Amino acid sequence: GSNASGKAAGPSITTSVPAATAEVGVITWNVPAGEPPTLDPARSAIESVSTIVANLCEGLFTLGPGYRPEPALATSVEHPDPLTYVIHLRAGVTFWNGDPVTTEDVLYSVQRILDPKLGSSWIGWAAHLDGIKATGDDEITVKLKKPDVVVPNFFAMPAFHVVQKSYAEKAGKDFGTAAGGVMCTGPYKVDDWAQGRQITLTRNDAWWNPARPKVKEVRFTFVTDPAAQVAALAGGDVDGQFSVPRAAHDQLAAKGRLLYGASLATTFLSVINPDGALSDLATRQALHALIDYQGIIQSVYRGTAQPLRALVPPQAWGYGRDVYQAEYDKLPQPAQDLAKARSLVAGSAKAKEKLVLAYTPAIEEENRIATAVADAATQAGMRVELRPLTAEQFGAVFSSPQARAGIDLLLSSGYLDFPEPLAYYQFFTTGNFYNFGGYRNKDYDVAIAAATVTDDADARAKEVAKAQAIMARDLVNIPIATQYVSVYHRSGLTGLVPRQSYLNTPWAAELGGA
Amino acid sequence: MAVAAWLGRRAVAALVTLLVASILIYGALRLVPGDPVLAVSGGRRLTPGQIEALREAYGLNQGLVQGYLDWIGGVFRLDLGTSMTYQTGVTSLLASRLGVSGLLVAYSAALAIGFGSAVALVSAVKGGLINRVTSIVAAVTTATPTFVAAIGLLSLFAVGLGWFPATGAGTGLADRLWHLTLPAAAMAIAAFGVLARVGNAAFAGELSREHVDVARGRGVSGGAVIRRHVVRNALAPLLTVAGLLVASLFVGTAVVETAFGVDGVGSLLVSSVSRRDFPVVQGIALVAVVLFVLVNTLVDLALPAIDPRVTAGGPAR
Amino acid sequence: MGEDVLGITRLGLAIGAGERAVPLLADVTVRVRRGETVGLVGESGSGKSLTARAALGMLPRGARATGGVTVSDVDVLGADSRTLRELRRTRVSMIFQDPRASINPVRRVGDYLTEGLRARGVPARAAAERAADLLGRVGIRDPRGALRRFPHQFSGGMLQRVVIAGALSTEPELLLADEPTTALDVTTQAEVIGLLRDLQRERGTGMLFVTHDLDLAAAVCDRVYVMYAGRIVEEAPGASLFAAPAHPYTKALLEASPSVHGDKVAIKAIAGRPRSLAESPPGCSFRDRCPLAGDDCAGQVPAHRPHGASSAACLHLGGVTP
Amino acid sequence: MTLTIPALRARAARRRRRPLGVTLAVAFLALAAVTAVLAPVLAPHSPAATSLLNSLAPPGTDGHPLGTDSTGRDVLSRIMYGARLSLLAPLGVVLLSGLLGTVIGLVAARAGGWADAVLSRGMDIVFAFPSLLLAMLVVAVSGPGLAAPICALAVGYTPFVGRVVRSMAIQEGARPYLECYRVMGFGELTVAVRHLLPNVLPVLLAQSALAFGYALVDLAALSYLGLGVRPPDADWGSMIAEARSAILQGEPWSGLLPGLAVMLTVVSVNVLGEHLGAAVSGDRREVA
Amino acid sequence: MTAPVLAVTSLVKRFGSVAAVDGVSFELMPGASLGIVGESGSGKTTVARVLAGLERPTSGTVTLAGEVVTGHSRRTRLRRARLLQLIFQDPYGSFDPRRSIAASIAEPLRLHRPGSRERHRARVAELLDQVGLGSRAARSLPRELSGGQRQRAAIARALAVEPRVLVLDEAVAALDVSIQAQILTLLDGLRRDTGIAYVFVSHDLAVVRHITDSALVMRHGRVVERGETERILRDPRHPYTRLLLDSIPSPGWDPGRVARDRRALDQHPSHGESACSTSTV
Ligand SMILES: Nc1ncnc2c1ncn2[C@@H]1O[C@H](COP(=O)(O)OP(=O)(O)OP(=O)(O)O)[C@@H](O)[C@H]1O
């Protein structure tokens, strides 16, 4: 039996592995999110696309160990004034077809995502963009209307992934699809897309980066059913995959290499309806007190997660770590306290009103968390109604007020694309498009605004931490846990440090024989 | 003459069915409340402006009748529209997956029909204890939902014993059959039960007919009686049921392909339904219905060769 | 008795065993000589079909037989399945009441006819020749075309001719005809009977002719057995059946049947209804419907006694026809 | 008087001949129905009571005779509560399709001609949609949930019932007793409703029982695919779906037990349906 | 001179291109008994069904008690039912298998003779007594009765509304000789006692001779001969009638001749088909 109560804290985190030494002919890698709809980097905001595109296309920068930006197609960036970034491109980089990368290609790639018809979710980076243009043969300049310290992070994101202009224009609507294909610069190129079956990448031997990949060919399969995934992994049909089904951790750990890494992800409850029962702080505090954090981490996440005191997990402190740490330590450690929750509920009329908790039952962990939260709330004297959402309805919550109607509380998981807490916290400023809960706190807004224009790391960290403390007190978001990234591969392979940046850095290039 | 007229009537009936079915399929999915474009977002955040732009791009603001005419016109040109999630033609999307699903259905049908009719015949002829045992087995297998069978087979033969691969469709015919054995078996289990029962009833019914007694009374040997007078006569109901089963197996692939991670039409249907990728759902529904009508029309057309009475207007019985 | 093509002696038949056994036939003795037509008459449920089928060795499922059945000196009840098959292929044929049920509806008439011949080892081509020949003999126009047609394309009368052709194709010594004309129109009946009689006479085939029509039996048969409740109650020459019925049951039947011939006479109904053997009272089965019955009838089943040209199983034979 | 005895004996024999399987099936269905109705009284726990730290307890655990699921909910209680939706939803399908099918079948059979042609063709067209496909189509339209699939399956099974009712009604309508009623001066509607329908009823019931089983399986499959019952509601299908990862973990109980409930129910209704059908055809055979 | 209780004029019934009944006319006096004979498919049953309102005639009229029966209104339906009832060949199929005999007989009473339950019960007992059935049969389901008993019950049910005409379609064909005699005797007695008129459809000339005064001989939907039954049997005028008579087995019977005559008749199908004009019988 795997009765979770008896188990210890859970598996440990891997931060380094031996580098790959041996060449490997072919590996088969499963993408549990299913077959990607496209390989267009502009539309690579969903896991199935990013996992593969990360090996195909490169931006100006990439995220290195510890999620630090590192140069890629650019060699450096200058920041002469708060509104200007000057980026120097690497010389001698070619697309897979041998054509050199020009500033024109870079500009085209960045600008095409600004077309709303494309539906790229990376469009958000340009909120304060004034203009972007080539200012030399191998230099482009980004001008902002308003200082925004978050912007440079996007340079390492698929928003700046470079595709060949002539190729993309020729492919038109088909760009990125099985029919149209893509043209990038990365360590792998698309060899074959057998729709419905697999995508095969082969090594790009002309890659500019001297760190030559060890694996010659990567075949992606798209098994979505967890049972089938585990059977495939355990049986050796598939060599590896990210996001291994938790239920099979024990089974797979005994077979090959199952590694965990800390991530920038958070699972949390957020207040969606500012006027309902949750407008009352006592109700929110009761909610905070009734959650079985320990049970969730041990039983739901089977130890592969950590409790959180704030919305943004410590991994995402890309700068000013000491400042963040000190402030973080001051926040209370969340723990279930049903007695406290009961007394809070007893003392508040609002707390006894019905509240609707929306969640995505298709994500098994969230289904269980929502179930447990609702049950605990009932025990504490609250009335919680569960409202299951489909992926589509969940998406609609973020884009249409009608979809949000009637929902008080939303359970969701999200991750930061890069280690900048601001990227999350700025969503909760007054009037922000994504501030669905209508959170309004002047002090919070001031702190975030200040941080956004503060270049200095520690100073910025201070401001962010101030906002973080305000939010933790107001409890408009109740962080529950940060999950680990997991990767499984058969024994005999090595080189892959489990990091969330598999979504935007060429991870397959690190993999190889032991 | 009677045969030709009968065949003509069947063909016209099949075409009418297809026509009305296509209208239903298109109409139902166009009358959807809510916004199908959200499918394109893959669950990510879209601004209202982006959504409007996408609606335009997919021609979702078009009138119903015009939309249907465009769509059905496309169907005749083998163009089923463009998938919202995959951005590629639904036709090519289906074409690349039909092979696997077709093989899976054929394999599973072969298993179900082969074992089902064999068991039915043996138990009907032998009777007694064998008949009782097989009828219990048939009752239980009929009641075994495909997904329960899938879970059972998967955990026993793939995870537990490791005799068969658990997932994927394999490459090359032999490897593919190897991979599809468990999924096909999972689908075949319930179909087997149905066929065993129907077949048993058909064989037993034919066995008790007077002409069978007459043949025995004329000194025709036991084997020949079974072959010439029982099997042949029971073929019509068996074939009819098998036809219906084959067509429903095609939709049954939704469950097994999901459970066994086979990328075929069935798993595409499930994911497209949950993503509300309507062009794909419409395309698959149409293919399923065409397949159903096709198989059953073929069965109908084959019936006169088995039972000449059907063309004479009377029923096969 | 080498002359007998069929010899049924003291045949008893029961279904089930022990306490729950249901008797179907008791003490049935029937003989058919070479070239002779023997009638078996009685109301429904009296056991006519069971008797005829027993001659083929076809007993109901789960039935046990006692007594003896021989066809051309072959012991049918004791025969193994091979002997039985051989017997059926070469020496006995049977014709049933409903020709439509007797022929496999999904096979061609030609298949039906040649099946019997092929089972005897006749080559395919020769079998087809013979089949066409036979169809011509039974009065079917365009026999070759008919071979390729299906049973549903024939009328009942024509189909019964096909069945007769099939039955005679193997040139049997014994023909068992179980109500072969009951399903047919009277005019068609006459034609079929005529045909059957001609063919039978021509080949010297012995025939057991089962019917419930007394007039027909009397007109067609050399000898007639009358059955009631699973027993033979009277055996009489065909000619004397009407003139001098021996058993009260036979007499009652005659009086109950209206006739087109002669003067119009009132009919006399028989009280009660016909019984099967299992339902009948102990002693004489007919006694509860019999006007002559006395207390003595209840004691035991009466034995057959000669009476004029006939013999009957009744204690009061004198009371029927003096 | 002598007649009485065999007739009575035959009747008694008929009653005694009900096979053991049918008795068991009826008993199981009765048990399931009672359990569903009385779930709040009978269930040892609330079906929603979670206990994350006591998840996936094996059967036989103290207080949880059938163990707990991955959220620590009592499996026995959940099966009992799950019986409500699992049985009610197919019942809805059967009632709706039975009603529709009976009306359509009777009208088609009695009206004949043009109306019959249209109705029969309509049923053929619906029949061309495998029921699961129909259910998935409406889910695509309306999003997950039970109401739409129930309606879709009801429509989908209508030809299943309607065709049989129609052919039975035609067959039965050709039997003299119905013509007798007409000769007696009864109107068409009276004959159809008072005399034809009751005699078609056993077949209708038999067919409905089979449809119930199919609907149960279809709905469970839908829930298994995540397109049917939405949590926190649960039926047996969704319980199996939720147990999938537990099965992977080698703790199959929380999935196997509801799977067993589905199978037993379907076997039972099939056995019952077949018995009803056989009883009807047996009745016919006795006549012939 | 009394008026005929039933008159049929130029009755035609077509099924597609087949004329099942082709210009049949006859009259039936109260208390008379008319036989309709002919081979299978000659249209006898169709005539009976048209009379009972189960088929609409293609043309021609049916007059009951002086009033032409047309249309399908409730009034027509009820009036026809009160005047004319039909007995079918199959005595089992004539009853709802789920209802007891008494319940089945009570049904027409409830429709046509509204009254208390008690009155109906008494009347059912009376009717059953009239056809020689007891109270045990009344309680039985149809399947628990023998064929003869069922046919008696069917007659009782038909008599329930006291019709003036009873149409019997092969009413005794399925019965054993001994039972057939019982029913024929019963029918004889009923006609004597109640003055009901019969249209007796049968292919059995002997039975028709016994139960009818006059008869029609039908072939291919037409009447080929009509007259007093005894006369037809003694002195058949139409070759077809002669053929029918010759087909009946008797001592010294020559089936071969029947076959020859029939072939001859088939070769001259027009022979005498409409020879007899519409004379009242
Ligand atoms: N297979 C059987 N199992 C049980 N009883 C049977 C079986 N076959 C016949 N019987 C019974 O045996 C009795 C005689 O049946 P049989 O068929 O020989 O009658 P029959 O004289 O041919 O009647 P009919 O004129 O109706 O054909 C009947 O009471 C019948 O119910």
Ligand SMILES: Nc1ncnc2c1ncn2[C@@H]1O[C@H](COP(=O)(O)OP(=O)(O)OP(=O)(O)O)[C@@H](O)[C@H]1O
């Ligand atoms: N409902 C019908 N549809 C088509 N043809 C019919 C129908 N009813 C009767 N016929 C045809 O009408 C003709 C007369 O049939 P009918 O039943 O009246 O004959 P019948 O004299 O009663 O014969 P039988 O002695 O066999 O009962 C036959 O050729 C028959 O095939």
Ligand SMILES: [Mg+2]
């Ligand atoms: Mg018989």
Ligand SMILES: [Mg+2]
């Ligand atoms: Mg008739």
